[in-house]
Amino acid sequence: MTGSAFAGSSGVLDVPAPAWIVNDATFFPQWGTFLLALIKHGSIETVRCPEGLVLGDNEFGLLIEGGLFVIDGQNRPDARLMLIEFLKRGDLLTSSPGHSSLLQLYPHSRTTCLVVRDRTFEPFKADFPNWDQLLFQLKAGIAEAYEQATVETRGRDQDRIRRVLTLMADHPTSVDSKLGRQIEAGKQLIRDLAGVQKRSATRAFRALEEDGEVSFHGYKRLFFKG
Structure with a gap:
């Protein structure tokens, strides 16, 4: 060629x-x-x-x-x-x-x-x-x-997850929206990349949602405002 x-x-x-x-x-x-x-x-x-x-x-x-x-x-x-x-x-x-x-x-x-x-x-x-x-x-x-x-990655599990979300939000595969940076990813992928166990990840996701940093829409879509 x-x-x-x-x-x-x-x-x-x-x-x-x-x-x-x-x-x-x-x-x-x-x-x-x-x-x-x-x-x-x-x-x-x-x-x-x-x-x-x-x-x-x-x-x-x-x-x-x-x-x-x-x-x-x-x-x-x-x-x-x-x-x-x-x-x-x-x-x-x-x-x-x-x-x-x-x-x-x-x-x-x-x-x-x-x-x-x-x-x-x-x-x-x-x-x-x-x-x-x-x-x-x-x-x-x-x-x-x-x-x-x-x-x-030496911090709390919530911080580890926030770091992964930040890296994904900064990537060109994410796009801007009124709800924040739209990321195509599910909870399992995020917690795997963060190296966090499911039970601890569930608590961390709940805390991030309650703080208004992230909102989940469907199985593999979320919006991040971090």
């Missing part, structure tokens, strides 16, 4: 650079070259719930449409999931943050990514030799987000 046909059919060339690249005087001028190499050697992959996107050591991607939850659920002493980030269009993907456990990538809804797999990794690097430096910065950002999430 040629680069021009690929870009024309998917609109990949319109994908914005991540904020951390935009603010980097070294990498931002290279964004166009990086994107062209990614288009040349990558392939479009669509992920749907409840599937996860699995990436190997030499595999990475670019989120084109939808949203991916970055979750740490391995080797945690309390056996709780921890939501690290909620990736959006233009974010780069890797499951290896530079520490012992691999992160899991799960879609919020139908999500499309441009992925470089192991078989095309070396040809990609030949076209974009600065990948190692870019990857170092990417992993540093993930490690920082991981540490921040670790600190933010």
